[in-house]
Amino acid sequence: MTKHLYVREQLRAQIATMQPNDLLPKERELAETFQVSRNTVRQALQSLIEDGLIYSVRGHGTFVSDRRISKGLGLTSFTEDMRARNLEPATRLITATQRPAPDDIARTLELQPGEPVYYLERLRLADGFPMCFERLHLPTSLFPKLLDQKLDASLYELFAARYRTVVATAEQHITATELQKRHADLLGVPAKSAAMLVSRRGIDNRGRIVEYGQSLYRADRYGFDLTVRR
Amino acid sequence: MTKHLYVREQLRAQIATMQPNDLLPKERELAETFQVSRNTVRQALQSLIEDGLIYSVRGHGTFVSDRRISKGLGLTSFTEDMRARNLEPATRLITATQRPAPDDIARTLELQPGEPVYYLERLRLADGFPMCFERLHLPTSLFPKLLDQKLDASLYELFAARYRTVVATAEQHITATELQKRHADLLGVPAKSAAMLVSRRGIDNRGRIVEYGQSLYRADRYGFDLTVRR
DNA sequence: AAGTGGTCTAGACCACCCT
DNA sequence: GGGTGGTCTAGACCACTTT
Numbered sequence: 001m002t003k004h005l006y007v008r009e010q011l012r013a014q015i016a017t018m019q020p021n022d023l024l025p026k027e028r029e030l031a032e033t034f035q036v037s038r039n040t041v042r043q044a045l046q047s048l049i050e051d052g053l054i055y056s057v058r059g060h061g062t063f064v065s066d067r068r069i070s071k072g073l074g075l076t077s078f079t080e081d082m083r084a085r086n087l088e089p090a091t092r093l094i095t096a097t098q099r100p101a102p103d104d105i106a107r108t109l110e111l112q113p114g115e116p117v118y119y120l121e122r123l124r125l126a127d128g129f130p131m132c133f134e135r136l137h138l139p140t141s142l143f144p145k146l147l148d149q150k151l152d153a154s155l156y157e158l159f160a161a162r163y164r165t166v167v168a169t170a171e172q173h174i175t176a177t178e179l180q181k182r183h184a185d186l187l188g189v190p191a192k193s194a195a196m197l198v199s200r201r202g203i204d205n206r207g208r209i210v211e212y213g214q215s216l217y218r219a220d221r222y223g224f225d226l227t228v229r230r
Numbered sequence: 231m232t233k234h235l236y237v238r239e240q241l242r243a244q245i246a247t248m249q250p251n252d253l254l255p256k257e258r259e260l261a262e263t264f265q266v267s268r269n270t271v272r273q274a275l276q277s278l279i280e281d282g283l284i285y286s287v288r289g290h291g292t293f294v295s296d297r298r299i300s301k302g303l304g305l306t307s308f309t310e311d312m313r314a315r316n317l318e319p320a321t322r323l324i325t326a327t328q329r330p331a332p333d334d335i336a337r338t339l340e341l342q343p344g345e346p347v348y349y350l351e352r353l354r355l356a357d358g359f360p361m362c363f364e365r366l367h368l369p370t371s372l373f374p375k376l377l378d379q380k381l382d383a384s385l386y387e388l389f390a391a392r393y394r395t396v397v398a399t400a401e402q403h404i405t406a407t408e409l410q411k412r413h414a415d416l417l418g419v420p421a422k423s424a425a426m427l428v429s430r431r432g433i434d435n436r437g438r439i440v441e442y443g444q445s446l447y448r449a450d451r452y453g454f455d456l457t458v459r460r
Numbered sequence: 461a462a463g464t465g466g467t468c469t470a471g472a473c474c475a476c477c478c479t
Numbered sequence: 480g481g482g483t484g485g486t487c488t489a490g491a492c493c494a495c496t497t498t
Contacts, residue, residue, distance in 0.1 A: 002467065020437070027484070037469045042484090059477035059483050168459060169282070175453035176406035176424040194406040194424040207250060207285075207295060223405035232486065257465065267488045272465085289464050289495035 007034050008044035015053055015064055024054065024062040052227070078124050078132065078215075079154035087126035091152040094186075095121035098140060098147065105137045108201060108212045116140040120151060123186055124215075130187045131222060134215040142210060159210070167202040167210055174198050174224065179216065187218050194219045233266050237274035240264070245283055245294055254284065254292040282459065308354050308362065308445075309384035317356035321382040324416075325351035328370060328377065335367045338431060338442045346370040350381065353416055354445075360417045361452060364445040372440060389440070397432040397440055404428050404454065409446065417448050424449045 007030070015024075024030075027045070031038040045062060048054045056062040082089035100114040109117065117137050124132040136155070138146065143163055150158070159165045174196065181191040195216045202211040237260070245254075254260075257275070261268040275292060278284045286292040312319035330344040339347065347367050354362040366385070368376065373393055380388070389395045404426065411421040425446045432441040 004467075026482085037471095039470090040468060043467085045484095056484060057477085058475070058485065061483065169457060170459075171455070171457050173453050173455050174404065174426075176426045176449035178424045192422070194408045196404075196406045219406035223403050225401070225403050227399060227401050234486075256463085267490095269489090270487060273486085275465095286465060287496085288466065289497075291464065 003034075003036050004040050004043040004047070007036060007041060008047050010034070011044060011048060012053065015048070018064045020064055022064045024064070026061065077154055077156040078134075079157070082124075082126050082131070085126075087131075088128075089154075090125040090128065092123040092125065093120070093152045094123060095119065096147055096151055101137070105212060109137060109139055109209050111139060118143065118146055122151070126221070129221070130218065132215050132217045133183050133186050134213055136211055136213040138211050139209070142208065155211075165204050165210060167204055169203040171201045171203070172198055173200075176219070177216070183216055187216070189218060189220070196222060196224075233264075234270050234273040234277070237264050237266060237271060238277050241274060241278060242283065245278070248294045250294055252294045254294065256291065282457070307384055307386040308364075309387070312354075312356050312361070315356075317361075318358075319384075320355040320358065322353040322355065323350070323382045324353060325349065326377055326381055331367070335442060339367060339369055339439050341369060348373065348376050352382070356451070359451070360448065362445050362447045363413050363416050364443055366441055366443040368441050369439070372438065385441075395434050395440060397434055399433040401431045401433070402428055403430075406449070407446070413446055417446070419448060419450070426452060426454075 011024075011030075018024075025033070027038050027041050030041045034041065045054065045056070049056065053065055054062055055065055076084070079089045097119050098116055099119055101109065101111055101117040103113050105117060106113045106115060111117070117139055120134075120136040120138070122134050122136070123130055124134060140146070142165060143159070149162060156167055159167065176194055177197045178192045179187065179189065179195050183195075184191040184193055187193075187195070196219055198215045198217065200211070200213050200215070201209060202213070204210045241254075241260075255263070257268050257271050260271045264271065275284065275286070279286065283295055284292055285295055306314070309319045327349050328346055329349055331339065331341055331347040333343050335341075335347060336343045336345060341347070347369055350364075350366040350368070352364050352366070353360055354364060370376070372395065373389070379392060386397055389397065406424055407427045408422045409417065409419065409425050413425075414421040414423055417423075417425070426449055428445045428447065430441070430443050430445070431439060432443070434440045
């Protein structure tokens with residue numbers, strides 16, 4: 001545990017007991033209190049500012065933010081997302097195969113056409129009810145013997161534990177669509193119901209394209225909350 | 231112009247000429263080159279890392295990112311959003327009235343029930359084609375004589391110019407829905423088509439709730455692109 | 461062992477806001 | 480003028496990776 005992380009967590013706890021627009025102690029005071037340099041205090045404050053918990057005004061002070069900002073839309077797995085919503089995530093594996101990449105998938109994953117990819121279909125449940133149907137495409141070269149693994153849990157956790165691959169960035173496209181009968185049946189809603197369609201391309205910390213997935217979320221059960229700033 | 235901003239812009243220009251995964255000079259070299267301290271170099275690098283242009287590996291070096299990341303989803307007005315997509319924005323004002331706030335609107339705007347609000351309905355066009363139908367609720371107290379203004383242009387620009395109010399933060403909820411006949415007709419699509427429903431609460435830099443709006447976007451023409459990071 | 465980025469220090473001056 | 484956060488310095492040691 002580094003000092004600035006320690007200071008940050010102490011401050012986070014203190015902020016939780018304060019009111020919006022309350023004034024925090026001066027940076028020089030905090031440095032004295034925690035027996036660290038002012039730069040270290042500033043490192044901790046900067047991190048809290050980026051989280052939206054506090055804001056600072058030059059020549060004035062540092063304050064608790066007006067509203068508690070929900071974390072917005074970070075890069076989270078379905079598993080993490082559901083846990084954050086206090087729902088119990090589960091997964092039903094529907095299909096898991098290896099096949100040559102169709103042209104459009106190869107292009108998205110930046111592979112040569114026909115290179116082998118894994119294709120997975122999974123139904124994601126929350127507290128036992130269908131929430132989302134997803135199709136995933138993964139380069140086989142990055143995940144040897146993937147199909148021998150347990151695929152009805154968090155894939156991101158499997159990637160990290162088994163393949164030392166962390167999805168660091170994701171490019172997402174969000175839109176709406178009408179559900180085909182098959183997908184509607186899986187999700188337990190009438191055909192042609194509206195759903196959220198999320199296409200995601202996951203990239204690891206070395207810049208390799210790790211996954212391409214499309215998820216269909218039940219619109220009656222799911223939405224994105226995000227807070228954006230100027 | 232501060233030093234770290236100068237260093238950052240110089241580096242940004244240099245990065246533009248480099249290939250993904252190219253190695254940047256060591257921090258200590260950069261400090262020497264620019265005749266600044268290593269901390270200042272690190273401040274510039276940190277900013278570029280947050281923009282996704284570079285990444286660093288401890289004990290190894292700092293590298294150009296594999297992909298140029300689009301800026302994701304900021305707080306933009308419809309007008310700005312369309313211009314960014316190279317589409318010409320336009321607006322057709324459908325309704326503009328003043329009325330007592332219904333209970334749910336009052337609650338969302340944190341007003342007393344029955345306090346007066348403006349209610350606007352507008353059809354937003356891109357290159358002349360319907361893109362989005364929006365309903366807006368605004369506290370009258372913040373925008374005296376709003377209905378006398380020109381309401382078929384960017385409201386955010388009007389707020390800034392006429393009322394010195396800048397929407398600094400917005401809480402958004404994004405989901406999908408089926409269009410009612412009236413809304414489908416306005417947007418020029420069949421009834422019950424899928425659409426994106428975006429609810430937005432805008433907050434100014436003093437923490438006042440400035441607007442509550444619901445927008446229905448044609449799903450065939452519109453989606454959100456966003457890049458998220460761990 | 462050598463070299464990298466990550467953390468931390470103690471001190472200084474600047475830009476801005478208040479009284 | 481006095482106090483705040485913002486910037487910057489020169490130097491040190493640590494954690495990690497590669498040789």
